[in-house]
Amino acid sequence: MRMSFNKRKQARGVKDKDLDNTCLSKNMLSLEGVSLHLGDNVVVNNVSFQVQTGEMLCLLGPSGCGKTSTLRLVAGLDRPNEGIITLGGRVVSSPNKLVAPHKRDVGLLFQDFALFPHLSVSENISYGLVAFSREQNLRRVSELLDRMRLKKHADKYPHMLSGGEQQRVALARALAPGPKLLLLDEPFSGLDTTLREEMAEETLSMLKELGVTAVMVTHDPEEALTMASRIVLMNEGKVIQVGTPKELFRSPSNVFSASFFGRINQIDGVVEGDIVKTDLGAFRNPDLPEGAAAQVLLRPEAFKIVTQSGDDSSPNSLLVCGVQYAGNSSLIRLGIGDWPQPHTHVEVRYPQAAAFDLGDRIPVEIDQDQAFVFLK
Ligand SMILES: Nc1ncnc2c1ncn2[C@@H]1O[C@H](COP(=O)(O)OP(=O)(O)OP(=O)(O)O)[C@@H](O)[C@H]1O
Ligand SMILES: [Mg+2]
Structure with missing residues (x-):
């Protein structure tokens, strides 16, 4: 401890x-x-x-x-x-x-990095270099202008720069005193x-x-x-x-x-020895006490839809309840239970445009390494 x-x-x-x-x-x-x-x-x-x-x-x-x-x-x-x-x-x-x-x-770079509007790019960068000699100051500013690809903007004022260029000046200014x-x-x-x-x-x-x-x-x-x-x-x-x-x-x-890192599905379960029993089958029990109410968290990527399998009697044969296209992949809402009113839903990532119809029953596999089990 x-x-x-x-x-x-x-x-x-x-x-x-x-x-x-x-x-x-x-x-x-x-x-x-x-x-x-x-x-x-x-x-x-x-x-x-x-x-x-x-x-x-x-x-x-x-x-x-x-x-x-x-x-x-x-x-x-x-x-x-x-x-x-x-x-x-x-x-x-x-x-x-x-x-x-x-x-x-310590150098600071805050969101509203507030360059001094009345100072040029070079002057902004050299602002914090008060402890440097004039020669050191010039060398340091020139070095940073080079590294930050700002040389051609050296004499411009902040309002003459794009957002990205202003950002680079702010970073150069923060890094200038080393x-x-x-x-x-x-x-x-x-x-x-x-x-x-x-x-x-x-x-x-x-x-x-x-x-x-x-x-x-x-x-x-x-x-x-x-x-x-x-x-x-x-x-x-x-x-x-x-x-x-x-x-x-x-x-x-x-x-x-x-x-915190994106969408997550939550399924309730109960600890039975080495496993946590849920409507989506058994998950490894990380070390929770016997009989405890548990929750299993699963990212959409933890599910794999097995399109070629004909076995729709497995416990993980789920109902297609919705399809949302997201560029090259689809987010599919799958239901556990009976059509048309499954009792629980999960969202599953499918790595291509999905050609499923509502009410289709499709088998899914779950990657146990992407299942996170906690006490409820
Ligand atoms: N000067 C202040 N007086 C009283 N409460 C403050 C003061 N500054 C911040 N807080 C409160 O402290 C908490 C933390 O604020 P902080 O700015 O550190 O959050 P943050 O994580 O940076 O948030 P954000 O992502 O929105 O910038 C907030 O509840 C905020 O309202
Ligand atoms: Mg903040």
């Missing part, structure tokens, strides 16, 4: 007053039991996670779950009510310490879908090339799955699960995680 932060502290013999100067972690960034109270709300609730050097960690979760608030705490824009944040091994935030944002060596850590809050949400994917890819390869460690906030599961080395999934101020995209998608640890 995880020890509470206080217990770990006690176990190491660390006193409160020592914490400010104690290196608690070799990670680039570490949050330990961090909470933030705003008014009557606990908007960040006992959050702990670590970010390793060079990784792209995504904070993912629904609107209002505390992603931006967590990022603000890391940036030093707010002071936590509880917990400790260390950056590069140095305590930067605790209830009694707050290192100022500009002394954290921050240890880059914080990005929904950086692509103002862009249209195509540009958004392009910018996401470009940003990721830029960060990798420069070896920059990053924490990115997004509420888009697909963006997190494609960009993150690891994901911190949050809900209502709390961390729900931390893991690689594959771990979160393939091995969700609870109903929220399983449901």
Whole structure:
């Protein structure tokens, strides 16, 4: 079982007053039991996670779950009510310490990246380089203009640039001082879908090339799955699960995680020894107690329609109740029970345009590895 932060502290013999100067972690960034109270709300609730050097960690979760608030705490824009944040091994935030944002060596790129409208592209990029000599400053700006393919726009003003170009300037500005850590809050949400994917890819390869460690906030599961080395999934101020995209998608640890990455079907069942018995047959019992009410969650992709089989007496021979075309695939609504009023429905992905008629009975196979079983 995880020890509470206080217990770990006690176990190491660390006193409160020592914490400010104690290196608690070799990670680039570490949050330990961090909470933030705003008014009557606990908007960040006992959050702990670590970010390793060079990784792209995504904070993912629904609107209002505390992603931006967590990022603000890391940036030093707010002071936590509880917990400790260390950056590069140095305590930067605790209830009694707050290192100022500009002394954290952290770059920020927020959704409304607000370029200075009265400054040119070059001037925007060089804005944060006050500690650099004039020569260093010019070299750094020229290097970034090159890398970001902005050289021909160097003397333009923000209003003369497209959304994607403005975004690249904002990224260049955030990276200019060579921050240890880059914080990005929904950086692509103002862009249209195509540009958004392009910018996401470009940003990721830029960060990798420069070896920059990053924490990115997004509420888009697909963006997190494609960009993150690891994901911190949050809900209502709390961390729900931390893991690689594959771990979160393939091995969700609870109903929220399983449901967050797209459509999900839910079938009720009862634990009988090694199995959970449902209307869709038996599923492996992960370790639930005998007789417990269980729920089995299945993504539409977990079902395989077996068109060539003539066996419509199997328990998984289901009724076609609706077909929705979705480009190259179809989403088929299948019913369990008798036509015309099946008692339960599931949605199944069929990888081609479906030629089924309503009321057809079709056999399906279910991939057990894509079935997630939890207590009800
Ligand atoms: N200054 C504030 N005072 C009081 N409550 C606040 C304040 N700022 C944010 N909140 C509340 O804190 C909660 C978390 O807000 P936060 O902005 O961190 O969410 P989020 O996950 O970034 O959401 P979104 O995806 O919509 O940006 C919300 O319920 C919000 O209403
Ligand atoms: Mg936000």
